[in-house]
Amino acid sequence: MISINNLSVSFGGFTLFDQVNFHINDSDRIGLVGRNGSGKTTMLRIIAGVVTPSSGQIQLPGDLTIGYLPQEMDFDKDKRVIDAALEAFSHVKELEDVIARLNFEVADRTDYESEGYHKLLVRLNDATERLSLYTSFNPMAQAEKVLTGLGFHRNELERDRGELSVGWNMRVELAKVLLRSPDILLLDEPTNHLDIESIKWLEEYLSGFRGALILISHDRRFLDVITNRTVEIMLGKIHDYKVPYSRYKELRKERFEQQRAAFDNQQKLIEKTEEFIERFRYKATKSNQVQSRIKQLDKLERIEIEEEDNSALNLRFPPAPRSGQVVVKAEGVAMSFGPKRIFSDVNLIIERGEKIAFLGRNGEGKTTFMRLVTKELLPVAGSITLGHNVSMGYYAQNQEELLDKEDTVLGTLDKVAVGDVRTRLRDILGAFLFKGEDVDKKVKVLSGGERARLAMAKLILKPYNLLALDEPTNHMDLISKDVLKRALQSYEGTLILVSHDRDFLDGLADKVFEFKDGTVREHLGGLSDFLSRKNISTLEQLEDPGPGLQINDNRREELSENLKSEGALSYLQQKEAEREQKRKRSKIEKCEEEIGALEKKIMEIERLLSANDNRVSLPQTLEEYGLLKETLDKKLEEWEKLHD
């Protein structure tokens, strides 16, 4: 259906894609995966026609309808939720035009038996079916169904989008894309802002979707349920696997292992041959064998190991002067937006050094509470105070809105950095994986993960003793998430975290504040304590039965697998291997001595023969000569075997 041929994309001197080819079929369900900045979003934008490649072509049928959900988007803040969703049907008119055009074409043709004609009929049929779908259902009812599936309450459909968070606006966009029911859906990290119920709803919806799908996600479970093919982008190339994500991970591991083994074997062979050539280069007796080995080396097709992108950022929060014992104190706090009460009568104290997680459904007020702590918002009742000597670093959920898109990476830090740190900005950016010319990139071209990294870099310019991080892992790939987690584990200040990422929270937070039913409850202990006290083994169980606490199911990737040292030998095995090596070395030495002695003898005879010395008994000497040569060959063979 869509062919991508010899696609290359470069920005300045940097090549993002290098001669990439792949084909998308009608009902493919593709998971597009890769590290932050590998080019996933760019690939979707190219397919969606938003970006043109530097070279190569995209071939797609002219009447193909594409539904594209971007990773980040602008939207009309003044529109009501329901009206925005109904915009999805504005293309009904377009569809009618397409049908008219196809009808016209069909009427015009006479090649009734041809494949082209048949395809035309299929397309016409599809388009007509789609149209009848739109017109047979009440668009309003459809829109409501999708919006409520994505978590909106009925009475929220009339709200202006401007009042909603990025996450909820993303859902409106998603609803719009789904309602269009296109031939191909391109979804760029749709689960980033969804809670578990909405993810499940989306899973079901997509399972029933009949067109093609390309999905970018860092959520393994979601990928496994929905996709049947995985396309990996790594260092400018594409690796295509006709299997879902988990299986792809296995195959990928095998691919690297096999490559490594083949490479190692070939290296050994090359080394051995080179040693042979070096050793016998000047020996007339071996010149044929040497020549043939030189040829052999020349002809050898060298196995290359693919580079793997394992670059990790280097993150450490600088130590800060201590704050007072009480860091945040909330007394009788209540908050509302218009008539909507978020929570009331919240009393809590956060003490120095505590690592707190805010848990709760979307909309229960976690971000709102953070913004009260930062004084960005004022409570409608009660008070929130920061303790003595508290300096707070805040990572807001909507980073994409807060960064100046026209500024450069370096400029962004330059604006906020003061004092000595200004001389180290490039180093800091380097540690956050912005290398060389990357620092001159404009924020607007950065990938989601790169933006998250830049926002994170701002937090280490100053020493803070309180960090308030709202969904810091959104957009981050697994390696980056893990680095952040470790940096926070060794951070000595006070930490407040909002996150839906179970793997991230586990072993990091030591106290949970649960936002539920308009109030906040304190639970001592970490995430697993919290869950077990609720007599629940997994977050899924906790989240499933309706309006309780919700946390996105998460992304147990093979991180632990990555971190495990692979195939480490036990001590005893290692010792045995060392002994074996020693034995082999002494055998080789002995063999080389013998070869040397044989060669000496042979040379001696050759000298005698060529000197035509009449003391030599020719037949006897020749026999001896023959024997010596034979033994030498055997020894050489032995020597080669010892190097295997």
Ligand SMILES: Nc1ncnc2c1ncn2[C@@H]1O[C@H](COP(=O)(O)OP(=O)(O)OP(=O)(O)O)[C@@H](O)[C@H]1O
């Ligand atoms: N117009 C541009 N000029 C320069 N660099 C660009 C431009 N557009 C994209 N890039 C760079 O290309 C790379 C790929 O970006 P892309 O958004 O496709 O990555 P991604 O795989 O979607 O990453 P993420 O997982 O973080 O969303 C990034 O390094 C980005 O900064």
Ligand SMILES: [Mg+2]
């Ligand atoms: Mg992206």
